[in-house]
Amino acid sequence: MQESLCTPEEWKEGQAAIDAFKETFVTLRDQVRTQFIGQGALVDDLLSALFAGGHVLLEGVPGLGKTMLVRTLSQAVQLGYERIQCTPDLMPADIVGCMTLIETDHGGHQLTYQQGPVVSNFVLVDEINRATPRTQSALLEAMQESQVTVGTRTVPLPQPNIFIATQNPVEQEGTYPLPEAQIDRFMVKLLVRYPDPGDYHAIIDNTTGVTSPAIQAVVGGEKILTMRRWVRQVEISRPVLDYAVRLVVATQPEHTSLDLVKEAVALGVSPRGVQSLVVMGKVKALLDGRTSVSCKDLQSVALATLRHRVLLSYRAAAQRITQDQVVEAVLQSTPTTGHSA
């Protein structure tokens, strides 16, 4: 059977791609974990988003290592790294760049484009909700279309490109919640939690000594692009795709039959949410050594990809219903392919 449908060379090639993907992933994960202790699921999801080609929103209280995680990852990949520290007086021109009058060698002046920090492979947008909405919106074009436009000049961003933003769920005073258009552009929203008590010793050892572990760049930009191509080649069957669509439609109050969603959700997940769900599911399948996505893969990434796209209603916010609760209810109420018969 194997010989007749897929030649041994093809099979070997496919299997080599899978193995290379897994190996690269594990290598990068180990490198990050030398500095960032614990929270294995968080690191896995972050790397999955990197290889899926999406942007990441990290949310957690201060002191949990969000910025350090991103900085460590930037050191482990050989990519251009820029950091944007968001403040209320940060302006869009500070991010995307602006036209500046520069004196030339011959004493003349020339209007040249000074690129902003957004023109880079790996951009850390720290404390993104401290920037004003006008500055946040300067990231919209860069995140969705991988380019920035300043005046009449359009500058493509170098590839691979990833934006990782952090925000703090507490201290909401003086911050600007991300608008829907902005938050929808993040492929995943990952919650940074407290580490397990057993991890504290290693964290203290790593950070309070004279030296800290050195991070080596183990993955280059070309390798990341190759892995992203492999991810896109992973297949998804129509029944599994139907399940993904059912999941997303079940979060939309006008289409769902779930009472919780009807009462608690003001705006459901957009089609961009299905795209993120499927691509992240493909990464999971590839990490599991498979070349097709299953419903379980989608379930395992549903929280990370859908939670921030569910806009809760006023009543739900007052009743302390969380977005995670809504997504979990949708997961429980939506039958998979095996149970729909």
Added chain:
Amino acid sequence: MSNTQVMQQMQAMLGPARARLGRLRLARGLREALVLGSLVTPATLGVTLLLGLLVRPMGALTRWQLAMIVGAALSSAAACLILKCGRLLLHRPSWQDAAEVLDGAGNPHDLIVTAYDLAGQNRNSIFARMAVERGVTALKAGRNRPFGLAAPSPAGSRIGMGLLATLLLAAVVVLLPRAGGEVVTVVGTASADSPASTDASTALVQAQREQAEPPSVSRPAIQALSASRQTKAQEALLAVLPTSLARTGASQNEAGPTRQAFSAQSPSANAASPQETPPSDSRPSATPRATAHPASPPSAEEESSTNPTHTRQRAGGSGAPDSESRLKASLLSGETDPDSDEENQDDLRQEKQQQRALAGTGGQPLLSDRLGAPSRELGLSGKKSDLPPEGRGGPSDLKRSRATATILSGLPVPVHVKGMKQQGKSKSQARAMPLGASDTESRSVVEAAGPGHEGHVRRYAPDEAWQAVLGRYYQNLRESESNQQSE
């Protein structure tokens, strides 16, 4: 091997599973039909039986009627069967369905259904062919794996009750012709032999009809009842007035309830004609004027409403009008004295003229143009009082109610941020405790701290029932506000 051949091979392996799936679905359909039939059939039987008895209440059912009853019950049972099983008999499960149940039986990653679908789509990428091969391998390994269907919850008790009801009704249908005949005989004999029994039954029917009818109450009694209620209300009102007013009221109470009501409307008119109502009228329930004194002249209330100047002349004509009585009358009637209104208007006009005269000199601004200071009190609803809204500063209605909700009740009341689609969060919500590695739900700082004091402000912790009431109140308030804003 092409994808078509792969599909044929897979179909050959899926065949037994597909047949078993068809049988399971049919069994499930039969079960559902039984559940539905156990409800519908006795209901149909009962309704048709009732209709038959209504047609011939005292007589035996004819053979045709019995046939119609039984036929309706059987038809309903057949309809349930067709409804639940007809479609299953016509449509067999698809290959995809068979692949899905085999995956569901023990394959967590949907390998078989994916392989069948990808082969059907004729996908030829390396990853697609690898997926198909993995699926075929999984199918070979698990094609004989037993599987079941998610059946509805067992409704044995419901079926049993339905069958029991059907049997009982069937027994009634079978036994009714004989019983009906005997009843007809007995009734016929009784009605033929003893006319007295007819009279007795007529009397019984009459008694039942009287019992069923509501007791008729005469109109004067209702009027007396309303008058006594009015009297009680007047007494309660008088109890809160000053003592002197109460004394006046007490002296007028001696004139009887009718008099009291009359005096409450217009005491001056009442004093002018004391002889209109005899003081010896001591009937317990006050009779309305129209009934008790049909030929009495128009009341003072009517006079005052139709001719206010006449009332004023009367009051002035009495020499020294009782000021307490006037005050009481104005309080009770809710009217204002036109004289005092005119005086106030004159005073205001005069004051304004004086201030205008001074304003030209640059001495001081017009006091009449002043605006009241805004209310900074936090009401429960957050609404401002009767002060004009043009005053300086002061928290808005929204802020007012937000603070009230958060401070008083400790409830998480989210706020709306103008100009933003996304709603902001109140501080009580924003102060969430960070999640632990194993936590599933977040807790707010307030919750974690428990009941206690925060600085010098005592934390108010209402119980759950009160919290629910307050929560509903503020939710409705905010939703109506947001609806008004959107409109």
